[in-house]
Amino acid sequence: MHIIVPIKQVPETSNVKMDPETGTVIRAGVETVVNPLDLYALEAALRLKDANGGTVTAITMGPQQAVKALKEAVAMGCDSAVLVSDRKFGGSDTWATSYTLAQAIKKIGAFDLIVAGERATDGDTAQVGPGIASWLDLPVATYVAKMEAAGTGLKVERLVEEGYQGLSLTLPALVTVVKEIASVRLPTLRGKKRAKAMDIPVFSTENMELDPSRLGLKGSPTKVVKIDTPKVTRGGKTVQAGDDESIEKAVDQLLVFLEERGLA
């Protein structure tokens, strides 16, 4: 079984800083990590490999530095990795990103399954996974909390509003997984050594089959018009509740607050 895992390098969320002048995110000097939700995709893919044999390939699109994320994936146990990188890919929205990644996956060759994270913690769209499936005309299951190989196909459970929805899919297919799927393993020392020594191939406009009108900022249907920084504080009320009397008073005030808002 050949499994491909698309991952993304994101700024570490707890360190996100905003430029108060421009209202944009300061990316320079900010630690980057593998999107935390992609770690579950890597884990799920590696577990399928452990159970059924096969290989796992990690792929990411980003600047040259994104190779760091791929090395982490290899250290966890991925067999190979591919960096998709070109200045012309810059500014891609989810439509152009999913196109470019789908073309890169075609270039990798035959595969049985693509396992992606539920969404990235920076863009937070959850659109690239289903987008890749659409470009490659694959059946898709999102929000997968449980998965197992079943004959020539795959059986999954999706976490949806009504509960867990059981699905069977034929392969090849694409799934996106949620945190519940498995707890993530740590990289091994052997894995780290392998990752360090590994030469990771770069896919670019030089060696990929691409429609230039579908790339980067120019090929993206959506455009960002403006960015605002919402104010963080709501200017709320704070009450102290220490002894019995102040607790009762706090509850009084809370009920008044809820009534005023039509909430109780």
Add this chain to the structure above:
Amino acid sequence: MSFVWTIAEQYRGELKQVSFELLSRGRKLADKLGVKLASVVIGDGVSEERMNELIFRGADEVYSIQDPRLADFVCESYARILTRIIKTYRPSIILAAATSSGRTLMPYVAVQAHAGLTADCTELDIEEGTGNLLQTRPAIGGNIMATIKTPDHRPQMATVRPKSSRALARDTSRSGKIIAVSVTDDMIDSRVKVLGYRRDAVDFVNLEEADVVVAGGKGLKKADNFALIRGLADALGGVVGASREAVDRGWIAYPHQIGLSGKTISPKLYIGVGISGSIQHLAGIKTSEAIVSVNSDPEANLHKIADFAIVGDAFQVLPAIVRRLEQRKKETK
């Protein structure tokens, strides 16, 4: 004339509330553009009576696509149908709910339709002069609000969080057309089969569609103390949520988790109990209408963004709130 469309959601023939919420968003946009508003119902066994409800709540037209094979959401089949009718009717704007099905269907279709798609919009408006859809959404864990448009491609597609808008008042004097679209075999994808649903009462919760969410965190100290959270949630007619810390400690199951690696919610009322308020957790609750925090730590982050903060011991404060709510219920009876 270009249309504004909303994608209605159904489960076992019943329309979900979010279908009506989307219509209030869509009505505003359609009126600004001076175009018709249509709702698309893909499913099985949705009665004409129920489809009329969509008209009473703002739709001018309803596209009805029904077949036993469409009873459950299967992305590939739904996407084929939607892509097909987009090509036929050429809508200008399509709104869907940011639910597990909406967030799967819309990107799948946007690729086929070469459309711009914006996830999880909190505000939608029409740009003066151009008539472009302006879509505002939180990103980077809610630290920024980005406004996005799709100038050169149609349709313009967006998903909207459940509970982020209110349905319009039911107006039975409204009339509209129900247009049945026939289903052909080539619209049905046989690669995916729905096997069924499992709903464990203890482990499962529908956080995104709840009006009131009471969430517990590390401050609760142990699993048993979630009974306090359940008590308050029951008293308010709400559901139980949790911080990542509580889930990772095994106090409560993952479907309850709120935040960056869990659910993003926009309830009318969120009450966080013993939750310090990490950036990751706040990202999941920022669009709540009202935020209440109960925590003995006066420096808790959640207190700072709360509309109403109680600095006190949850083990004393929560029972006091529940007592009072119950007392009041008795009095009003």
